[in-house]
Amino acid sequence: MDRRNFVALLSLLSFPSILGKNKEKFIRKKIPSSGELIPAIGMGTWISFNVGNSVRLRDDRSLVLKKFFEMGGGMVDSSPMYGSAQEVMGYALKKIGYSKSLFSADKIWTRSTNEGKEQFKEMQKLWGMNQFDLIQIHNLLNWKEHLKTLRSLKEQGKIRYIGITTSHGRYHAEFEKIMKSEKIDFIQLTYNITHREVEDRLLPLAKDRGIAVIANRPMDGGNLFSQFENKKLPEWASEFDCYNWALFFLKFIISHPSLTCAIPATSKVEHMTENMGACYGTLPDLKTRQKMIQYIPHYDRLPVKL
Amino acid sequence: MIDYLLSYNLNNFVMISPEVIQDLNLRYSTSLSPWYFLLMISNLLIFFKLKKVFWIYCSLLWSFISVYYFHFFLSEIHTYAFIWTVLFFVQALLVFFLKGSTTDSFNKLAIALYLFFVLIPFSLFLEDSKESILLFGWGPLQTAIGTIVLLKMSKMKLKDYSLVIIPTLWVFFEFFLL
Numbered sequence: 001m002d003r004r005n006f007v008a009l010l011s012l013l014s015f016p017s018i019l020g021k022n023k024e025k026f027i028r029k030k031i032p033s034s035g036e037l038i039p040a041i042g043m044g045t046w047i048s049f050n051v052g053n054s055v056r057l058r059d060d061r062s063l064v065l066k067k068f069f070e071m072g073g074g075m076v077d078s079s080p081m082y083g084s085a086q087e088v089m090g091y092a093l094k095k096i097g098y099s100k101s102l103f104s105a106d107k108i109w110t111r112s113t114n115e116g117k118e119q120f121k122e123m124q125k126l127w128g129m130n131q132f133d134l135i136q137i138h139n140l141l142n143w144k145e146h147l148k149t150l151r152s153l154k155e156q157g158k159i160r161y162i163g164i165t166t167s168h169g170r171y172h173a174e175f176e177k178i179m180k181s182e183k184i185d186f187i188q189l190t191y192n193i194t195h196r197e198v199e200d201r202l203l204p205l206a207k208d209r210g211i212a213v214i215a216n217r218p219m220d221g222g223n224l225f226s227q228f229e230n231k232k233l234p235e236w237a238s239e240f241d242c243y244n245w246a247l248f249f250l251k252f253i254i255s256h257p258s259l260t261c262a263i264p265a266t267s268k269v270e271h272m273t274e275n276m277g278a279c280y281g282t283l284p285d286l287k288t289r290q291k292m293i294q295y296i297p298h299y300d301r302l303p304v305k306l
Numbered sequence: 307m308i309d310y311l312l313s314y315n316l317n318n319f320v321m322i323s324p325e326v327i328q329d330l331n332l333r334y335s336t337s338l339s340p341w342y343f344l345l346m347i348s349n350l351l352i353f354f355k356l357k358k359v360f361w362i363y364c365s366l367l368w369s370f371i372s373v374y375y376f377h378f379f380l381s382e383i384h385t386y387a388f389i390w391t392v393l394f395f396v397q398a399l400l401v402f403f404l405k406g407s408t409t410d411s412f413n414k415l416a417i418a419l420y421l422f423f424v425l426i427p428f429s430l431f432l433e434d435s436k437e438s439i440l441l442f443g444w445g446p447l448q449t450a451i452g453t454i455v456l457l458k459m460s461k462m463k464l465k466d467y468s469l470v471i472i473p474t475l476w477v478f479f480e481f482f483l484l
Contacts (some may be wrong), residue, residue, distance in 0.1 A: 049321075052326065053333075054329045
């Protein structure tokens with residue numbers, strides 16, 4: 001058992017007490033365009049749900065999804081780019097049953113307008129659902145045409161929200177232009193404690209324009225764990241109900257007022273328990289967020305911007 | 307299609323976890339299980355007794371992996387598996403038509419390399435699970451490395467270098483992106 005699994009086990013053991021103490025404090029965030037509240041922690045499927053036709057691994061992932069819903073999870077995000085992830089998600093949903101709290105989010109990822117329409121039909125088939133909560137344009141590919149398609153689907157009631165995505169800090173200038181000129185409900189971008197560039201312009205703009213924000217790569221693709229697994233969690237972290245590094249990184253993200261949802265991906269039930277723990281208890285305030293940043297070494301120590 | 311690719315960095319194409327690739331290799335290997343030892347024997351025979359037909363044999367192995375491994379298995383989990391289906395088939399054609407030089411040295415080093423990369427599964431030293439061990443002519447990495455080794459063991463002519471390109475690309479891809 002490695003250190004992270006050991007810590008996860010400890011979290012599992014201590015989780016009932018956390019829930020007991022703060023069970024009323026389940027953190028939901030508002031989608032500005034509708035006022036709807038959704039759980040602040042969602043689930044990504046990049047790599048973790050790309051398991052192909054392996055029944056054993058599909059069943060394992062179904063258990064991860066089951067734990068996600070049991071702990072109050074909502075948003076599940078996928079993409080045609082993620083290999084078999086959409087199909088595996090459909091398999092898992094059928095196996096464990098379609099939860100009422102599911103907030104389905106997927107993406108269009110193609111240069112072709114017609115193929116974009118086909119991708120939507122395909123995802124309906126793969127997920128086994130007619131209506132999606134959110135469809136996003138992946139990496140802004142052919143975004144002008146796909147936006148028309150998505151608006152038409154929204155009018156037909158096949159989707160409820162429209163969004164655009166990027167990751168790894170790319171396309172921010174184009175992102176900003178679209179946010180200023182188009183009516184969209186969601187943006188998805190990379191935001192975590194070591195990648196805070198979006199605090200400068202995109203997050204304040206999202207707040208001004210009433211756009212919900214999804215943070216992808218909340219653990220920097222697992223790099224944060226590798227970097228901090230041997231580092232001690234500061235004692236003051238317990239002040240905001242933080243007992244492990246997963247909670248530390250996730251609570252930092254969702255405590256930003258412009259952030260709606262963080263979507264960590266995992267293939268392990270115990271890690272899902274850890275991740276969903278961030279949806280419970282209190283969140284760090286502005287002063288604590290600054291302390292959190294300063295606790296992370298090798299960082300540029302920019303002041304916290306809200 | 308190039309736009310899709312350019313919308314990502316190279317490391318974004320690491321889209322499969324080690325657990326998943328191991329499971330895939332296990333299922334692939336299991337599906338071929340009764341023929342495992344036959345392939346080991348034919349690898350031995352072809353090299354030591356039927357060197358004249360070695361490159362035709364090698365071409366068949368490359369085309370087999372192209373269709374069976376990439377088209378039927380890796381495509382389950384990798385959006386761009388079809389690129390490798392095509393490249394491995396191209397390699398099969400190159401091997402068939404160009405034919406590499408036949409190994410002309412049976413010195414100790416050559417035999418050791420052959421045993422390590424072709425006869426004894428290279429993956430024996432990498433895989434945890436015995437069932438997912440792949441052979442030359444069965445696993446793409448083993449076939450790619452084996453082909454390079456066999457070419458390097460001979461006195462390579464200019465045309466032989468074109469036979470090294472696709473195997474080298476795959477070795478790079480499997481080590482860094484899978």
